[in-house]
Amino acid sequence: MEQASFLRGRLLPIGTVLIALIALWYVFSAVLNAPFERDTAARAGGTIGFMELLPKTMAQERPVLPAPHQVFAELWDTTVNKAITSKRSLVYHAWVTLSATLLGFAMGALLGILLAIAIVHNRAMDRSLMPWVIASQTIPILAIAPMIIVVLNAIGISGLMPKALISTYLSFFPIVVGMVKGLRSPEQIQLDLMHTYNASPAQTFWKLRWPASMPYLFTSLKVAVAISLVGAIVGELPTGAVAGLGARLLAGSYYGQTVQIWAALFMAAGVAALLVIIVGIAHNLVLKRMGARA
Amino acid sequence: MNASILIAAVVFWLAAWAFNEWLVRRKFYNPVADRAARLAVPLIFGATILVLWEGIVRGFNVPSVLLPPPSMIWTRLIGSVPTLWADFRQTFLKSVLVGYALGCGLGFLVAILIDRSPFLQKGLLPLGNFVSALPVIGVAPIMVMWFGFDWQSKVAVVVIMTFFPMLVNTVSGLAATSHMERDLMRTYAADWFQTLVKLRLPAAWPFIFNALKINSTLALIGAIVAEFFGTPIVGMGFRISTEVGRMNVDMVWAEIAVAAVAGSVFYGIVALVERVVTFWHPSVRGGQA
Numbered sequence: 271m272e273q274a275s276f277l278r279g280r281l282l283p284i285g286t287v288l289i290a291l292i293a294l295w296y297v298f299s300a301v302l303n304a305p306f307e308r309d310t311a312a313r314a315g316g317t318i319g320f321m322e323l324l325p326k327t328m329a330q331e332r333p334v335l336p337a338p339h340q341v342f343a344e345l346w347d348t349t350v351n352k353a354i355t356s357k358r359s360l361v362y363h364a365w366v367t368l369s370a371t372l373l374g375f376a377m378g379a380l381l382g383i384l385l386a387i388a389i390v391h392n393r394a395m396d397r398s399l400m401p402w403v404i405a406s407q408t409i410p411i412l413a414i415a416p417m418i419i420v421v422l423n424a425i426g427i428s429g430l431m432p433k434a435l436i437s438t439y440l441s442f443f444p445i446v447v448g449m450v451k452g453l454r455s456p457e458q459i460q461l462d463l464m465h466t467y468n469a470s471p472a473q474t475f476w477k478l479r480w481p482a483s484m485p486y487l488f489t490s491l492k493v494a495v496a497i498s499l500v501g502a503i504v505g506e507l508p509t510g511a512v513a514g515l516g517a518r519l520l521a522g523s524y525y526g527q528t529v530q531i532w533a534a535l536f537m538a539a540g541v542a543a544l545l546v547i548i549v550g551i552a553h554n555l556v557l558k559r560m561g562a563r564a
Numbered sequence: 565m566n567a568s569i570l571i572a573a574v575v576f577w578l579a580a581w582a583f584n585e586w587l588v589r590r591k592f593y594n595p596v597a598d599r600a601a602r603l604a605v606p607l608i609f610g611a612t613i614l615v616l617w618e619g620i621v622r623g624f625n626v627p628s629v630l631l632p633p634p635s636m637i638w639t640r641l642i643g644s645v646p647t648l649w650a651d652f653r654q655t656f657l658k659s660v661l662v663g664y665a666l667g668c669g670l671g672f673l674v675a676i677l678i679d680r681s682p683f684l685q686k687g688l689l690p691l692g693n694f695v696s697a698l699p700v701i702g703v704a705p706i707m708v709m710w711f712g713f714d715w716q717s718k719v720a721v722v723v724i725m726t727f728f729p730m731l732v733n734t735v736s737g738l739a740a741t742s743h744m745e746r747d748l749m750r751t752y753a754a755d756w757f758q759t760l761v762k763l764r765l766p767a768a769w770p771f772i773f774n775a776l777k778i779n780s781t782l783a784l785i786g787a788i789v790a791e792f793f794g795t796p797i798v799g800m801g802f803r804i805s806t807e808v809g810r811m812n813v814d815m816v817w818a819e820i821a822v823a824a825v826a827g828s829v830f831y832g833i834v835a836l837v838e839r840v841v842t843f844w845h846p847s848v849r850g851g852q853a
Contacts, residue, residue, distance in 0.1 A: 283687030334710065394581070394588045397602070398609035405828055412701075413788045413804055413823050417816050420808045421630055496697040503699050507792050515702075523705030523793050535702045546697050 292338055296328075299335040303327035306334070336529045344533040357513070360537050366514040368541055370430050370502040374437020375495050381438065382445025382494070383487075389446070390453040390479070391471070403446050412440070415504045433505035433514075437498035444497065448490025452483025481560060488553035495545045503538060515541075566623050573619020580612040632814040641818040647803070648822050655800040656826050658715040659787040663722025668779055670723065671730025672772070679738055680756070692732040700725050704790040713794050721790040726779040730772075737771025738764050770845055773838040780830045784823065 307326050311318035318326075328337040336344075345360065352359035385403075389396045415436045422432040456478050464474045506516030515538045522531035584605050592598035614634050620626070621633040628636060641648065678684040704721050711717035741764050749759045791801025800819055807815040 279686065280690070283683050283685075284690055285687075287684070287687035287691060394585045394605070397588050397605040398584055399606075401606040402610065412785045413801070413820055416792070416805055417808050417813065417820075421813070424629060424811075492697070496699075500699045500701055503702065504789055504792075507789075519702055519705050520793070523708065526709070528706070528709065531702075531705055535706075538702055539698045542698050543694065 295335075295338055299333065299337045300324060300327045302334040303330055306330065332526050333528055336532055340529055341532040341536060344529045345536055348533060349537075360518070360533060363514050363518050363534070364537050364541055367499070367502050367506065367516065367538075370433035370505065370514070371437055371495075371499045371541075371545070373430060374434035374501060375441050375498040377434065378438040378441030378494060378498060379445055379491065382442040382490075383449055385442070385446050386449030386453060387475075389450050400450070403443060406443060412436075412501070412504050414439075415501065416507065419505055433502050436505040437501040440501040441494035441498040444490045444493045445487070448486045448493075449483055452486025453479045455486065456482045484556055484560065485553075488549060488556070491553075492546055492549050495549055496542055499538070499542050499545060566625065569619050570623030573616050573623065576615050576619070577612050580608050580615075584608055629811050629813055632817060636814050637817040637821065640814040641821060644815065644818065648818065650798050651800045651803050651819065652822060652826065654715060654796075654798045655718070655787050655791065656784070659718035659722060659790075659799075660783045660830075662715075663719040663787065664726055664779060664783040666719065667723040667726030667783070668730045668776060671727045671775070672734050674727075675731050675734035675738065676760075678735070679760075685735060689732060689735055692728045692735075695728045696732060700728075701786060701789050704786075705793045707790065708794045713796055715799075718787045718790045718795075718799075722783045722786045725782045725786040729778050729782070730775045733771045733775035734768060737768030740764075740771065741767045769838075769842045773834065773842065776834050777831060777838075780834050781827060784827050784830070788823065 304323060304327055307318060307323050307330075327333070328340070330336075333340070348358060348360040352361075356362060385399075389399055418436055418439075419432045422428065422435070460478060460482075461474070464478055469477070502514070503516040503519070506512075506514040507520055515534050518534035519531055522528065522534065587601050587605055587608075590601070592601055617631075618633045618635060621628075621631055632640075678688060701721070703724055704717075707717045707720040707724075711720050738760075745763055745767075746759065749763050754762065788801040788804070791799045792805050795802040800823055803819050804816050807813075807819070
């Protein structure tokens, strides 16, 4: 019964939309790649029939829009068929990006939580810092990314750290905003109760504010982990395409390797989904241990 | 190393900090003075950051290639207004505004279109949520390949980036009304369109403005990063990436300052319109947006 409703309620609609998207993709790749084939045929001095044209549009080397099966063949080829230490392996590039993402995310989460605690406990910090934290979200921070990379390279810091710093910078804002909201979420009546227990500020923090902020923390962690991946990818652009998913994107765009770009995109999407799912699972586990959900 | 400048900066920082602490603790009974004090605290903090920055850079003689002092950035900004204006026009007025309008409009229209089909909603919503978490910025090289180097490709990137947040937020906003309210509209014999215009759209405005605010930042980021992948010789992203290569860091900072101001003003305008349109919402009536 439950499985049937799951099938009808989720799998069927999502599946239908997905299949429609893939079908649309095939149509578009046929339409967009057709001019190239017609040109080749015209140059060879003939015309090309539709039935001849169709399979050719699906198997070009540098198509305008690669067909789905080409992208997945490339994905399979570069993940399973290559040794993961090889520079041609997408797993290797994904790991380069992922390590920067995780390091930056960890630093950003720590910094964000500490800053939020300071803001909640100090009125001057709150009044002077909070407007800037909010204003800074309206600023296109990613624009600074190439400069941070180049400048840190100039003083001899290169490799993982500059990218991780960009991720840190991007991911700590959502966490500060979410955590401040979360640490303030206990109501006055609950704070008063702690007061009647003669609880010290530290006790109030650990027994009331911190547990109450968990749902807010994990919601912002999900946003932060997604955005820190974006930061790591963009951070790989200005270093001149050495390694990582961003480098694959840039190299692909320089050499017109569309299939490679799409494969890197799908890999990035997979990594993002994985990270968000992991944070979601951690969220559920913590809530369960706190007894919030049956 | 220039110790006196450094000491002066640190003294200014401590003094401003103390003054802020005093301002926060003091109670103002005059509402105007209270408002002014509330406004002054963050402004003083911002000024302190600038002074500390200037003092540290000059005090420690940090090479301007690494971090130019704010005064130098300001001179550069004043000195190259025509270039900055051309970049601003290319990136902001063409790519960002057009892409933002198209992306948000499309997202809104699609949300209205699938409103009558629960099946499509169930299929599209999880996908939309999923796409929002993806590094969508990665489509930039593909769009540059398809639509060329000029602003059209940046518009395409911005449209893709802003479409999904708008779609997801509008759909959940349209679902925000309760059964009671919809039943009331039914007893009035209101048809689908009337219910939409008179009840469900007004209830959805807070959600829609949430998406508009998120998108105002996303659009600027999308346009700037898309320019890293190829552009004519004008544009904020182009300027940033080339001037970084030529080690003209003060020009980069000037460009970032322009982007920051443009982003904040854009966000501010959206927030202002929100306060006017959703005047009934508790967060506006409470005096805190």
